[in-house]
Ligand code: AMP
């Protein structure tokens with residue numbers, strides 16, 4: 001855990017968040033600035049700065065996140081209608097928090113191409 005990392009502090013329970021799901025590898029919270037009727041962040045419990053920093057030693061973390069996303073989509077009632085999973089990577093990718101997370105967006109049709 002990094003004490004300066006916003007999402008590490010949320011995972012540790014030091015900062016409040018609207019948690020919707022938790023397991024051994026993942027904590028899911030509602031995004032504070034939702035871009036869709038359902039906008040959830042799937043946070044890795046482990047501090048990994050970005051998906052581009054995943055190492056072999058972290059094997060399984062993305063599977064855990066995707067599996068958690070499936071569960072949360074069911075909970076949110078959007079599993080059948082569909083939804084979008086997004087990973088922003090680095091500056092041009094639009095990443096603003098350097099802690100591995102996946103956005104789960106749904107509850108409305110998603111446009112393509114993305115902005
Ligand atoms: P990204 O831009 O992909 O790094 O995503 C970071 C996301 O975290 C943004 O969608 C923010 O709205 C969201 N966010 C920032 N601070 C908080 C917070 N305290 N609780 C929940 N979501 C947050």
Ligand code: ZN
Nearest residue numbers: 005008047099
């Ligand atoms: Zn962190």
